[in-house]
Amino acid sequence: MPRSSMRNEQVADQLHAAAIRLLRFLRKEDAAAGVTPAQLSALSVLAFGGPQTLGALAAAEQVKPPTMSQLVGTLESLGLVCRKPLDRRSSQIAITRRGRQLMEAGRKRRLAKLSRALDALPADQIDKLAQAAGLIVAITDPIS
């Protein structure tokens, strides 16, 4: 086995553990914001990716349609997204003003917790985290 693959195996483990810890760390803050992490993530996709169909949103979030169907149902009943029919079997889902506001509020809540931790780090380490986040999103992107 080449040395680089052994290394990658370790990195895979470390990233896995780090992701689990980070989400547990942030979950409480998300809950306090009145939305769950999955809801926040979907709102974020709609905010930055624009209106899209349920199927596209499910693909972007890497979940199956029934999961997204339920999630969007909840968000709609909360007035955070709305549907604009395309034809009689599908709609475009768009974030509402309230949804956008709530997403910003959630971001601020997370900030309160995570930025205290980040503030303790030197700028170059924060850079590394930012770059790492970008890399992770890139390599887990269903499009790529």
Added chain:
Amino acid sequence: MPRSSMRNEQVADQLHAAAIRLLRFLRKEDAAAGVTPAQLSALSVLAFGGPQTLGALAAAEQVKPPTMSQLVGTLESLGLVCRKPLDRRSSQIAITRRGRQLMEAGRKRRLAKLSRALDALPADQIDKLAQAAGLIVAITDPIS
């Protein structure tokens, strides 16, 4: 608001999104290995941190005792951990040989998926991911 805090807010968001994506990306492989991510994480703590009480394990994993109680119950029924009574109300929980084997198998499954992605990256970017993982674990560590 100082510039660094604005920056940290963005990094917080990016890390959050990255963690969600990474776990969704890896979940299927964990399932194929016959253990769930939370189980794998607990086994990992026991493998590297040594035997410990249920309460300590819950604290290490940043979950509440009932959560860990159920998780350990499952792992025990699968023969992946065992309990050694300390007194009549608490035990030390230790990973078994089978638990260790299964953890290694899970690691290999994740490798199969993630390392293909990592292999496409230059070594310096893999370094960044490894360092970032270490930073995340450090800043979300309940002990620190």
Added chain:
DNA sequence: TCACACAGTTAGGCAACCTAACTATCTGGA
């Protein structure tokens, strides 16, 4: 010795996933 602290479990509930099966709609080719 006995009241309180401590360790863990039980009960009940919710969010986020999944697969399988279904409904309804659209569309292309005979």
Added chain:
DNA sequence: TCCAGATAGTTAGGTTGCCTAACTGTGTGA
């Protein structure tokens, strides 16, 4: 024209992982 098949989404039912509240049983110090 029209219907077979593809497509979009929902419903039904199940699992895992997390929580709080309430409980049981055990240990301990004043």
